[in-house]
Amino acid sequence: MQEIDSDGDGYINNSEAVAMARRQDDMEPKETFNLFVVADQDKSGKLDKVELADFLRLVRLSAIKFATDHFKEFDMNKDKTVTIDELEELIELKYKVERSITRQIFKKVDVDNSGDLAPGELVDF
DSSP, rough: OOOHHHHSSSSSHHHHHHHHHHHOOOOHHHHHHHHHHHTTTTTEEEEEEEEEHHHHHHHHHHHHHHHHHHHHHHHHSSSEEHHHHHHHHHOOOOOOOOOHHHHHHHHOOOOOOOSEEEEHHHHOO
């Protein structure tokens, strides 16, 4: 909680939540705000530790949904896995990121070292 609570008040406000979600999951501020509102059960405008745990779960579920929804876009040959070649090509075309950078990230998230990414691994990309 301390790494997210930039003002040190013991609670997480919306701007702190937005910064964390952007840094960890590249989440848009509007989507983060919507999840923040759901997690802020007492409607105080700040998240305590319990609400923060709920918020972090919501952020993770949102990332999983995004990856699952977009998996077919990455899986160009429709074999239900995403290879380094498929990912490099798409990331380079869509985001103009060098293949070497994509390859470095790929190696970190390919937790089973299979050489391809399953939907669960793609979430961490």
